[in-house]
Amino acid sequence: MVESPGSVFINAFLANNFVLAMFLGLCPFLGVSSKLETALPMGAATTFVMFVASTTAFGVNALLTAFGLEFLRLIAYIVIIASSVQLVEMVLKKHSPALFRALGIYLPLITTNCAVLGVALFQTAREYDFVQALMFAAGAGAGFTLALLLMASVRERLALSEVPAVVQGTALSLMLAGILSLSFMGFAGLGG
Amino acid sequence: MNEQTVHFMPRMDATPPARMVRVLALVAAICGSLVVAAHQGTLSAVQENKRIALERAVRKVLPEAREIIAYWLLPSGALAKANGAPPPGALVFHAGYDASGRLVGIAAEGAAKGYADTVRVLYAYDPHAQAVRGFAVIASRETPGIGDKVTKDKDFLANFPLSAQLSDDGTALAHEIRAVKHGTKTHPWEVDAIAGATITSRAVARAINEAAQALLPRLSPHLATLAQKT
């Protein structure tokens, strides 16, 4: 079975949107999606870490498979992600303080974002080659950002409207996410 | 060392690096032995489970088979009995023989992207009729109640046997196996999709098609050898 890189991208981006269909990365999705201006940097930071994680996970997986050490895969991945987040943080701090100020508070959160580990795990489970893995990371990041942006713009409107006190908070966000997810189901089968 | 650096020296209660390394080594040792113990402890049970699952699927698609032998079709085109992990590039298939040792069918795996994730199927090929007799789903995360209709829906199962004749030059199937919209099946190599579960139906058809296109042309020279149990 060979999936074209384009179809991998579309699948991760729309048809099987990481947040709305696969339920990955829900914590930041529900947590930091109340304002548009924070949604975009958060999405960008996550996408970037996804790329790093996907690339290194690809290499590490090849290495572990070569030595027959598949049972260390999970530990290796999570350590890679945690350390690459640290590395990104340090590099940004040194070379681009402005960007660091914008993204800084989100970076530690990304370590426990299951979407990032999800990219690494799913690309391994589906035996993607390098190009497919990159497209998968791109699609996943774009999908995550899109979901975050959509949710944030809805919630910004919502802040201005009257809502019964009992539905406020997470319950309302979940109902909204349900409706978004329902509309994303229209993309099913798009990636072929 | 001037005043400034002293200021940035670690505080008194900071852990000395040597101790940090020692503790980390201890943690790594504990974790390492746990993982290895779990891996070794469950290895035989996991392999047994996988074997049973595969055997059950093969028995399901080739119910009359009394004995099932796994083979490899090597990249060189040669045939070999399966033994351990398949070499790279080898195609794995299972030949089922009835009580008299006659070949009743070939079972092989195929996979394609379905609605939620990859759908892995095992299809049974009948070399005498040159047709795909049926299939079983080995793994899928398709929506229960929709995607799993492919194994239950009577109309869908009526698609089989599915014509899988080789083309005249023997390098591919004469007709690509593909899913068509519900109610528009006109040829014996078309799969009538389930209305409402089109994507999974299409995945099943594509999984069978891709796997059969790869295996059957290379298998045909060996069918005479395989016809009787060896």
Place this chain on the structure above:
Amino acid sequence: MKTRPLAWEEFMEGVWRQNPVFVMALGMCPVLAVSVSAINALSMGLATTFVLVSSCALISLLRKWIPKEVRIATYIVIIATFVTVVDYLIQAISLTLYEALGAFIQLIVVNCIILGRAEAHASKNPPLAAIINALGMGVGFTLGLFALGSVREILGAGAWFGISLFGDGFQPWVVMLLPPGGFFVLGGWLLLFSFFARRRAGA
């Protein structure tokens, strides 16, 4: 109010007052992704509880030696170890279950509940207290998952634990099994909980 033993209080903290699913809304990814049936939800909950309890126990045992500079990394490695263990255990018990839960077993690593418990409780308390606290959280998480899985399976497939409830005449409400259904059902449960919480506060 009757005085109950302290351990019981500690245990019920996670099961009820701080329920990770309904009250704290933590660790949502597996909650929604695998709760299409009661049995999947229950297994996922038990697997998470196992990881939670064993990693909290180990962290609590080692708490005096783990240097605080590298504690998070140490916790993550310990958690990942137990997740790998549980991953193999599930494969050994049932392959069908393993296929159904898929990558979400391995994603237990990044379940915020576990790291949260490790950092907030196990690193400061003796093993027994840490185990009781983790057990409470685990049971609470399992209950939440189970409630969600049951509702989704009953509405979406007309069955519970695979046993058909309504006979053949029932037209399943399939959307409940699809991703949107997960959001709706969880939203519904949260609504119910916040309704009762408000009523109690108002009374």
